Amino acid sequence: MALSDASPETSDATQVLHRVFGYSSFRGEQQEIVEQVVAGGDALVLMPTGGGKSLCYQIPALVREGTGVVISPLIALMQDQVDALTALGVRAGFLNSTQDPYERQAVEQAFLADELDLLYLAPERLRTEGTQRLLDRGTVSLFAIDEAHCVAQWGHDFRPDYLALSMLHERWPKVPRIALTATATEATHAEIAARLGLEDARHFVASFDRPNIQYRIVPKNNPTKQLLELIRTEHAGDAGVVYCLSRASVEKTAAFLVEHGVDAVPYHAGMDARARAANQSRFLREDGVVVVATIAFGMGIDKPDVRFVAHLDLPKSVEGYYQETGRAGRDGEPATAWLAYGLQDVVQQRKLIDGSEGDEAHRRGLAMHLDAMLALCETVECRRVRLLAYFGQRGEPCGNCDTCLTPGESWDGTVAAQKLLSTVWRLAKERRQKFGAGQIIDILQGKKTAKVIQFDHDALSVFGVGAELGTAEWRGVVRQLLALRLLAVEGEYGTLVLTEESGEVLGGRRTVQMRKEKAVPAQARKEARSGKGARVPVDLPAAAVPVFEALRAWRAATAKEQGVPAYVVFHDATLREIATRLPATIAELGTIGGVGEAKLTKYGEGVLDALGRSDAPEPAPDAPAPTAPASKSSGPLFDDELPPDPDEEMEEPPWDDWQ
Template sequence: MALSDASPEIADALRVLHRVFGYDSFRGEQQQIIEQVVGGGDALVLMPTGGGKSLCYQIPALVRAGTGVVISPLIALMQDQVDALTALGVRAGFLNSTQDPYERQAVEQAFVAGELDLLYLAPERLRTEGTQRLLDRGEVSLFAIDEAHCVAQWGHDFRPDYLALSMLHERWPKVPRIALTATATEATHAEIAARLGLEDARHFVASFDRPNIQYRIVPKNNPLKQLLDLIRSEHEGDAGVVYCLSRASVEKTAASLVEHGIDAVPYHAGMDARTRAANQARFLREDGVVVVATIAFGMGIDKPDVRFVAHLDLPKSVEGYYQETGRAGRDGEPATAWLAYGLQDVVQQRKLIEGSEGDETHRRSLAAHLDAMLALCETVECRRVRLLAYFGQQGEPCGNCDTCLTPAESWDATVAAQKLLSTVWRLAKERRQKFGAGQIIDILQGKKTAKVIQFDHDALSVFGVGADLGTSEWRGVVRQLLALRLLAVEGDYGTLVLTDDSGEVLGGRRTVTMRKETTPAAPSGKEPGSRSGKGKAARVPVDLPAAAVPVFEALRAWRAATAKEQGVPAYVVFHDATLREIATGLPTTVAELGTIGGVGEAKLAKYAEGVLDTLAQVGATPPATPAVPAQAAAQPPAHAGVAPEPHPEPPFEDEPPFDLDEMDPWDE
């Protein structure tokens, strides 16, 4: 849109977009959202991670008079968010418990004096009367409620302090509010609107599709080895996040990765705060670090170049899975969402629900979330279509998930289900015994193990009736029966018992269709990295011309040194996409560099000399025809700034049950 054709509000916003961020146009519904908030209206925004949510409140905060107040749930990330804004020339600050009294006083004085464009607060701090009186003393341009799904009471990231944010409109009725989240079903969407008093706000719902992410769910079989194979074959030298269910698993997995030459750090709530903060800082500020974490890690992580997110344990809900996998590929480059899923995951999650605090309604809610996650794992359809459907959106088969690349087969498993359920029934009825899956499968396959002989199970009429299926196939049958609630687990040792619906199958009144296990195809369009000696090889974007690769690597090296010197994450200096555009466009002057996407006025002034010197050192010469479209010339400054953007028989010996005492609480 030309400035001459734009409304005054959008014309101002476009000028800020270009001057601060170095871009000429908005994406998707950003313009409509910004126009709504700049005009003083409320907005509720559902937009996927990497879709540019932050611009939707940062630009209005810069266009409107006063300071934009951002309510953010994680104080650990506020410093990096403020650093990123400051690098763009935006006057930003935060107030949280990590500051000493003098630092807090300086920020408060700057706010009252009108010297801040954006101020970050945790919801807990906003609830205090002192903070509310402080906001009364200054001019607030807007309230931005980030990660708004935290208000959903039975959601995966519920934060009680978010419930108090409904008071914003009561105390400051003339200040517009914008609530934003990347994760919300239709029910959660409605709950956010109701609890925050945003029913009359304008609602914006973007597509939840992240086409650059390849979703893959594989049968769990020695998950640590599977993870190592994934990293070595596809993501050597890449930044990644590995999610585990327990703290003990986090420590063990991180140590094992380090032993195998992978730069990995652990993160969980049981670590001392200093070590945890140091590990998070390494992940954010260095290239190619893998963090192994519990679900306590990740909300609000802005690192754009995470190339893979791996789950070694089953997430509790589709919302949690989507939120966690969404931390991959925020820069729009290809990324992998990989999950190893097995029988013990289902057993463990069912046990956690049974032992959870809360009433029966709460447990039913948890069970419904788990059922949806299990349906995603067991589907023979496109994963992306299933994922979008969960959030109330339609999609077409993507051709870029495991079920599209290697179509899964389904089979009529009714007879197999009857054999297994009959074995469980006969043990309970004839012997008054309960066993885990291992013993049940041995009986079905006719194996005369020591335990089978000890309990005289070879005398059962079902002994050997399942010899036609292998052990992994029978484990799949058990897993899917648990997922379908045709089988249940009981007690600390995960013994198998029938459910109210089992009789439908045993009586022949219900058929059972199951997914056949397949070996996923090698991903397409990806180039595995390589390691030379102990050095770390960066993954080169597949669309970068060969001649531009050494230039891109030289720019990355310059960026790493500059970021280290300034004590900020590398992406605060420039994103990979900007370096890639520089490496192909090869600007030779400050003016030409200013036409590159992502190079705003502040960064041009700060980094132009370093970039042009680096290009000169590698002998880069510009192509005869520009490789990328040029942007409009830089506009003169208008006003201060803006910003960027998881019976005593251990039933599954190969997958020992987790220690429930090691489960990570919500700790932030």
């Protein structure tokens, strides 16, 4: 059925939400946003990953006359996005360089014949005169600008092609625009509005809080082994994403995990395009695959059941950290954001900034981003409160981050800071020498190493004055002084030098509070696991577990047969509700959240058959009839993710995916 030809009664936004997507009510500000765009108004939407952004333009595109044009910055996953919409009965298509001329012509003809509800384009293609003439000849219902933060030149993911999107309102002034992003500071928010001419649009800013994600930052100590321990103890059989800074680290880490029994694949821009695409496909379409990647991976990933995101290297900014960790737990189930962080991360990032291209203002901007990230790592307060504050929002201690679960301690590190800064000063002043952290810590601890003896450093007056602290503690002091800009890194070898602010500490005019170094114990997960190690939702009744597993097996077989990711068939949240409520008829199945008309027709009999084979217990005779939940919007559908970062010094994104 052509959704755009539906009667006025059934084309109402709420009717479309129920009939197509299978949900009975909107969540949060979704309804206000949808009504704004359906009425022809512009909107700027800031909503976290998992908040249901895509519904905010998909439903208006189905309600309004014509085709909704979605500008999305990566082509690699457009096919999966279209497949997911097609499974819902939505007429969707895309135009990009992966298609041959006949495929592109078929999509263009469908658009001109008003046979498409949604058309996906990359910004580069939209800029071509041919595409603009094509849109002139058809009927465009709206423009959706996804990943709108890409327009911000001082944001974390600037894309020059996004600057041209200001022409949308100039060329098609009567077509409403909706710009959406999952990550933007107040400054980036203002820049998006200015560059896209959306100052007069309605602005919707949802909370950036993702309460289901547990944020944990641990001291780095052999991070690959720490990662393996995390997976084995908390996420065996789970899908996850591991981020590394360099391609070599990606390959090494993936091989290490495979060697130790984890189903892991690498992903980075230096790989053969076919191998990269195959690994991405495995991650999307199979259960329990871990992808080890650079930041070239992630944008457009709709996989809802990613249970953990791990960083083995320090992200360059809070925005980058937030968007990458946001790929975990899109289904609303518990997920982990885990980061191993150490002194070398700070040294490395400072060196990258000093060596980066661009003027002093650019380097200053990068340094500000890094300072905010370091503040998040070093805080003894709730990490969620600190994270929300960065985006201009208030929060309360969450009870679901490492600093809440195992509160950190601070200590007066002024004397320790003076000892370390004095050592750096004496080496520079008395010996005209500069050294890295290792040599300075050896001097402070009074270690007569070969290098200490070689340079006669045991004759320094500061030799042995810091024996009261261990090596890990001194490395923590160095790291925190770097984070506070009381110490700086210089040169190719990362030698330590004083800053202008160092004198305030050495002169006793400034005290230094530091976070006490401590190991963060792993948090035990209260969740069942199947025989294969796959995670079973914690709130699933024991009697429903075998039913849930039978449904997952049916879904996996169905998805494989159709060549689509499993979540395109049904999300886990939908299977969980089916396993709990045990619908006995097609009509009852239609009341389950996430079961729209198209999926009911396509999969209804298969689901009931799977329930019949699952040895599902019969409801008790006196049990009340199952009732639909107050709201069936159990999770967002088809939110796109954020693009890779072209400024990454250690990695470039796969540019063949962009055009």
